[in-house]
Amino acid sequence: MGVDPDFWRGRRVLLTGHTGFKGAWLALWLQSLGARVTGFSKDVPTQPSLYELARVREGMDSVTGDVRDHEQVAAAVAQAAPEIVIHMAAQSLVRRSFAQPRETYETNVMGTVNLLDAVRVQGKEVRAVVNVTSDKCYENREWEWGYREDEPMGGHDPYSSSKGAAELVTDAYRRSFFAAPDGPRVASARAGNVIGGGDWGEDRLLPDVMRAALADETVRVRNPNSIRPWQHVLNPLSGYLVLAQALWDSPAHAGGWNFGPPEQDARPVGAIVQRAGELWPGGVRCTLDDGPHPHEARYLKLDSSRARQRLGWAPVIGLDSAIEQTVRWYLALKAGKDMREVTLEQIESCSRPAAGPV
């Protein structure tokens, strides 16, 4: 099963976090599929942003609101009358969660409560909810095997534990309020580090490298030997879309789902920086940032067999191509290209039937 344009055409979708990095990519993708998208976000989190550069706002309704405010969330659900809800709004940064733990929990945990409760009370036409959490929701036992969906939730830092808690909230709401087969079907999606054009998140590797490249500055790289699982942003986004389609078809798909990259795409930070530098004309200067750094959990691998077997999902963009597409996106920006067109073209090329799984 792939992303089905017939399914999405005319579909009413509420997407929280649409001004963020992943949200802006998904909002554009949904627009290109002909969905009627309403976005709900607090702000545009970075300057510059994919949301503004690709003029994402042009093809959708956009509501400014705070997921911590339950009345605002309920009003947005009532107004948009969505059939499908995809929840991405979050305080998404591990490092910031050390500086702002309370805000992180309020946004990521109570924001999820407010959204699910608004669906419970106002979501008369909602049939599928996909709550986007993170691979960091699992209690990281620092072991070498892939984590499966039924593994215990946890998290060392406030961000990770807020995502584990958001999973527990989702599970409790599913069992308490959304168990009826004809009611909303609620799933959660767990994916790891994503890369792609248009990310300006702070303390994220490729944004740091691309920012430095565009400004002709030196990038400071932490932990170059740390191995991380990388994937292009469109890979997990295709998983979220396929999951929503499957939920629509059957309540049996309600539950947690991993969307991780293939094993060979777990590579050291230094190798990613080196490859990006090779692709950037003139290269990128880098230096070692030897800290001190807050605690960073070791590599956590997802086992995505369930999504592969039951949803027929597979990532279509391998890591080499992901780095290439990402660098090409920033080069297009530097060249003054129309970034809406460039972004839509990257979405289109990943959705072509010829694109096979990696």
Ligand SMILES: NC(=O)c1ccc[n+]([C@@H]2O[C@H](COP(=O)([O-])OP(=O)(O)OC[C@H]3O[C@@H](n4cnc5c(N)ncnc54)[C@H](O)[C@@H]3O)[C@@H](O)[C@H]2O)c1
């Ligand atoms: N980017 C990654 O590598 C990654 C990895 C794993 C999981 N995720 C998860 O995917 C989702 C999207 O990530 P992203 O990288 O696009 O994040 P981002 O930081 O780029 O965007 C966050 C979005 O949430 C909105 N938001 C933040 N606080 C809000 C609030 N209180 N009320 C309403 N809206 C609020 C922002 O306005 C923005 O639209 C998040 O849930 C994140 O935790 C991201």
